[in-house]
Amino acid sequence: MREDGAIVVSIDPDDEASMEEMEALLMNLGYTKFRRMVQRRRRPDPSSYIGSGFCLRVAHVAAECGFRLVVVDGQLSPTQRRTLANLLKLEVWDRPYLIMKIFESRAYTAEAKLQVQLAAMKHEIPYLKGLGFQMSRAGGGIGTRGPGETEFERHRRKIARRVRSAEAKLEELRRRRSAQRERRKRLGIKTVALVGYTNSGKTTLLSKLSGDVDVKGADKLFATLDTLTRGVRLDDHRVVMFSDTVGFIRKLPVELVAAFRATLEEVAFADMVAMVIDGASREALDHIGVIDEVLDQIGAGDVRRVVLLNKMDIWDSGDEGFEVLSAVKARGFPVFPVSALTGQGIGDFLAWLSSVI
Numbered sequence: 001m002r003e004d005g006a007i008v009v010s011i012d013p014d015d016e017a018s019m020e021e022m023e024a025l026l027m028n029l030g031y032t033k034f035r036r037m038v039q040r041r042r043r044p045d046p047s048s049y050i051g052s053g054f055c056l057r058v059a060h061v062a063a064e065c066g067f068r069l070v071v072v073d074g075q076l077s078p079t080q081r082r083t084l085a086n087l088l089k090l091e092v093w094d095r096p097y098l099i100m101k102i103f104e105s106r107a108y109t110a111e112a113k114l115q116v117q118l119a120a121m122k123h124e125i126p127y128l129k130g131l132g133f134q135m136s137r138a139g140g141g142i143g144t145r146g147p148g149e150t151e152f153e154r155h156r157r158k159i160a161r162r163v164r165s166a167e168a169k170l171e172e173l174r175r176r177r178s179a180q181r182e183r184r185k186r187l188g189i190k191t192v193a194l195v196g197y198t199n200s201g202k203t204t205l206l207s208k209l210s211g212d213v214d215v216k217g218a219d220k221l222f223a224t225l226d227t228l229t230r231g232v233r234l235d236d237h238r239v240v241m242f243s244d245t246v247g248f249i250r251k252l253p254v255e256l257v258a259a260f261r262a263t264l265e266e267v268a269f270a271d272m273v274a275m276v277i278d279g280a281s282r283e284a285l286d287h288i289g290v291i292d293e294v295l296d297q298i299g300a301g302d303v304r305r306v307v308l309l310n311k312m313d314i315w316d317s318g319d320e321g322f323e324v325l326s327a328v329k330a331r332g333f334p335v336f337p338v339s340a341l342t343g344q345g346i347g348d349f350l351a352w353l354s355s356v357i
Contacts, residue, residue, distance in 0.1 A: 005033035005067040011041040096253035118166040119259035174262040193267040196276035197287040198247030205340035234354035268300040279309040313339040
């Protein structure tokens, strides 16, 4: 079986952008070969997500290609994941699990690892319930406590203890972050949170804004999981603190949003949110919609916003970028075309910022 290939399954043939995103996520995990398989359905099959006949086709194609991984562009219930895996005799992931695998591969610091571990454990708990039912059948009769049920309960208690421990450590982190925010507030220091779709160039922009060459972006999804904060001097000599946060993506798993609460609260308590949009992406307007949803989800929906339309060194000569610029302006947001790479437009943005913050 191939270790570098996967079949991406969808029930929405019109959402090509989502399937492309799935493939990009898999590429960031080292997968290089893909087959897309789409079954048009109005709603997922409650038992197996896709129909049983289509399952047979997927299994046939997987055997033909030598792939052993199937990734569903959607969220599977415990029953659906278990049924699909049994029917296909292959490893089965869904979109939330794939995103969590990416986060796991990008977690380098103790804080990031702890947050990803908490999300993974909370994601696993519902699937344990189905596993517990299977294991309890080893006990034999109704009302008995067989060895299988005992093993399940032991595993569940172990995960529950680890969840409580992780939550306690992250709560302490939240308290420290809150104390830091209070100190900045007493000193009159303003804060701007850089938010955006993953790989939109936020970290590179922070480096250019602050002049800190040690802050380095990377051309990969979710390169930044830890908050980076740097001071940026405005034209009036005031210093504003800019924070780079974890990137957003469509259908960001709720477990990850909850686990990264301590990190994302920096956005909710900021004086301004700077939405960094990849102006060269044909999905730029959709990305703004995703960012709006996540900001509402984390309690930052009412924070004042500005849009930084990044990568103008790429889109400046094309019509698509100007269409995005016009569409963003029509929504009523202040918008500044910028280039994190060349520094174009950053001076205009900072001059405006010094007049409004």
